[in-house]
Amino acid sequence: MPLDAVDGTVDVAVVGAGPAGLAAAAAAAERGLSVALLDEQAHPGGQIYRDVTRAGVDRLQVLGDDYAAGRALVERLTQSTARHVGGASVWNISRDRVIHYLKDGRSRSMTAGQVILCTGAMERPFPIPGWTLPGVMTAGAAQILLKSAGVAPSRPVVLAGCGPLLYLLAWQYLRAGVRIGAIVDTTQRGDYLRALRHLGGALAGWRDVRKGLGLIRSIRDAGIPYHRAATDLAVEGSARAEALRFRIGATSHRVQTDLVLLHQGVVPNIQITASLRLAHRWDDQQLCWVPAADAWGRLELKGFLIAGDGRGIAGGLAAALQGQIASVAAAHDAGRVSELERDRLAEPLRAALRRQTHIRPFLDTLYCPKIQHRVPADDVIVCRCEEVSAGELRRAVALGCQGPNQAKAFTRCGMGPCQGRLCGLTVTEAIAHERGVSPAEVGHYRIRPPIKPITLEELAAL
Amino acid sequence: MPTEPLFRPISPGTEPFIDIEFDGRPLAVLGQPSVAAALLAAGVSRFRSAPVSGAPRAPYCMMGVCFECLLEINGVANRQACLVQVQSGMKIRSQEGARSWEAIHTANGGSSENTTEARSHAA
Amino acid sequence: MIVTERTEKLFDCCTGHIRQTDEGGIQIGESMEDAGFDDGITTSTLAELARRAVASFPMLGQLNVVRVWGALRVMTPDGYPIYEESKSCPGAYVVTCHSGVTLAAAHAFRIAPWIDGAAAPEELDAFHGDRFSAADTPTPALDHHHAH
Numbered sequence: 001m002p003l004d005a006v007d008g009t010v011d012v013a014v015v016g017a018g019p020a021g022l023a024a025a026a027a028a029a030e031r032g033l034s035v036a037l038l039d040e041q042a043h044p045g046g047q048i049y050r051d052v053t054r055a056g057v058d059r060l061q062v063l064g065d066d067y068a069a070g071r072a073l074v075e076r077l078t079q080s081t082a083r084h085v086g087g088a089s090v091w092n093i094s095r096d097r098v099i100h101y102l103k104d105g106r107s108r109s110m111t112a113g114q115v116i117l118c119t120g121a122m123e124r125p126f127p128i129p130g131w132t133l134p135g136v137m138t139a140g141a142a143q144i145l146l147k148s149a150g151v152a153p154s155r156p157v158v159l160a161g162c163g164p165l166l167y168l169l170a171w172q173y174l175r176a177g178v179r180i181g182a183i184v185d186t187t188q189r190g191d192y193l194r195a196l197r198h199l200g201g202a203l204a205g206w207r208d209v210r211k212g213l214g215l216i217r218s219i220r221d222a223g224i225p226y227h228r229a230a231t232d233l234a235v236e237g238s239a240r241a242e243a244l245r246f247r248i249g250a251t252s253h254r255v256q257t258d259l260v261l262l263h264q265g266v267v268p269n270i271q272i273t274a275s276l277r278l279a280h281r282w283d284d285q286q287l288c289w290v291p292a293a294d295a296w297g298r299l300e301l302k303g304f305l306i307a308g309d310g311r312g313i314a315g316g317l318a319a320a321l322q323g324q325i326a327s328v329a330a331a332h333d334a335g336r337v338s339e340l341e342r343d344r345l346a347e348p349l350r351a352a353l354r355r356q357t358h359i360r361p362f363l364d365t366l367y368c369p370k371i372q373h374r375v376p377a378d379d380v381i382v383c384r385c386e387e388v389s390a391g392e393l394r395r396a397v398a399l400g401c402q403g404p405n406q407a408k409a410f411t412r413c414g415m416g417p418c419q420g421r422l423c424g425l426t427v428t429e430a431i432a433h434e435r436g437v438s439p440a441e442v443g444h445y446r447i448r449p450p451i452k453p454i455t456l457e458e459l460a461a462l
Numbered sequence: 463m464p465t466e467p468l469f470r471p472i473s474p475g476t477e478p479f480i481d482i483e484f485d486g487r488p489l490a491v492l493g494q495p496s497v498a499a500a501l502l503a504a505g506v507s508r509f510r511s512a513p514v515s516g517a518p519r520a521p522y523c524m525m526g527v528c529f530e531c532l533l534e535i536n537g538v539a540n541r542q543a544c545l546v547q548v549q550s551g552m553k554i555r556s557q558e559g560a561r562s563w564e565a566i567h568t569a570n571g572g573s574s575e576n577t578t579e580a581r582s583h584a585a
Numbered sequence: 586m587i588v589t590e591r592t593e594k595l596f597d598c599c600t601g602h603i604r605q606t607d608e609g610g611i612q613i614g615e616s617m618e619d620a621g622f623d624d625g626i627t628t629s630t631l632a633e634l635a636r637r638a639v640a641s642f643p644m645l646g647q648l649n650v651v652r653v654w655g656a657l658r659v660m661t662p663d664g665y666p667i668y669e670e671s672k673s674c675p676g677a678y679v680v681t682c683h684s685g686v687t688l689a690a691a692h693a694f695r696i697a698p699w700i701d702g703a704a705a706p707e708e709l710d711a712f713h714g715d716r717f718s719a720a721d722t723p724t725p726a727l728d729h730h731h732a733h
Contacts, residue, residue: 092628094628098628412608415651415652416651417590417651448626448652448654449626449628449653450650450652450653453649453650453651454650455648455649455650456613456635456639456646456650457635457639457647459631459632460632460636460638462628462629462631462632
């Protein structure tokens, strides 16, 4: 089926070429819809399958089978009539579905009958003393370096925090021959006990549990110093990271290193949904904002759907299923598929999705990020861009600041180039704690375009 | 000033190297990845100074979310280095503080002499 | 309104439509639109603001926009201020106008003394709030450009 020009109109525009977007775009195109898949990277894959089509044998060996499985998704997209628009930086999406994006230094636009947002997740901020020093990065960043550049730490690295991604990275580093100085795990005894409540779900997802246990066993067998139940993490150093300090019970520990990789889970990236003024709810289990969507992924604004980690963290396999479910709904809403057919197509997808998400409550409880690493002490920087500390934010609350948007005016928190991506959750929770109310009541930043940077020149040329 | 790199290739010898310039000095870097990745693997561990305090900053997320990897690339300042593919001959400068008038002026084709002239007129 | 990233001090003075904050960001705007209660932005307005800014000062073209902004401005139906002392609660005043920056001198030298106890300026009668409910023909809307 011939596609309309990219700068024109499409039936479905998919934003984000990770597992959700790849699956949604291919499935929608297979239903006969004209589809454009926009992504800011040159090559499809999103973050979890970053550069999967360019990975040689060595890299695939190190990264493992789950990563390599992304190739099948890209293959399905390539076989379809969906048009992949790489290097496209989406800077605005209007409520009437005009997508403005920058590509090759020029702003372009396309109008979509429907928009499926698959912009995924980002690392949860980890505000601890010294976290802004050179030499402190996220575990996700380290994985991207492995996937997109084939590079790994050259000297003993320290991995700190909690969550499956941390252990996966350690396992990948072992396969690459990287020396791991220490793993500092913040998971507490109480987390295991609380997680037991969700054991049923975990056992239903027993394949994931087995995989996870296998990872952890490899790490133990490799003899890496493994510090458990760590608290009070802090990075030491003046011009760069020099060591990671932490406590286990009453004892203080210090591991020397010039590279600290932090991780305490990932959270939905809500910049686009927030800029569209869509409703979000505070998820108490995942401790983050989640856009309000129905079982199909339809958002409250007609013509907008969401799939993947952007609608709640569930992993890459779940994301691909959600992408297909959303595309079936889009096909129905576009009149290509009857309601009966839509429901019939969705049934096996939903069953598979249920199997993927069984383990979620168990994982969310077990690897719950610690409050002291979400709402930090006074001297810790909360807003990296504008260098606003937690103490300054608390003083603003004492002066009457009620929420994140007021915090912008009181402290400039959230007014830097990252537009609140890295400080948003911390600010919401810190204000909630200070005021003694729920994060839901405090709310989140008002997000304004441009979602991604655009120069005045590029804007003038619109 | 590049120090010993924090990152190294997992399969040394398989990736091509290209020549670029960093802060006026020639640097050989991996030819394939983003500017940020290439620089980290070449020993650049400080990318810029934060505009408020001047504190040193370097890449944090590598996926275009944190805006810490801002560098001046071929005369254009404040580019997210993790989203730009490295290319042979690129002239890259670390970003010190807020964006400078000189960088903007030069990028627009002006020379340094004009800058001084413009300043004295404005005063 | 458009706000750019921080840059070294470029402007020694400000104009009505382009100014640089202490932190270094350049602010460009304003525009005026009848938008009811919608404080969002439109890309066509943004493009126009950007075009004018770059036409006036070409070197701004390379600066990144970090955010755009829209807000609701309170405006009376005829655009003129309301200055009135409460009849039921003498000593309580309504002073609302657009814009307070443009009218600063009038407020300092005419309104403030009145509030402080001096005789009401003659022209104040024209600014009673009840002109909106009392009028049987609507007062013509002010040409907005005059207010600035």
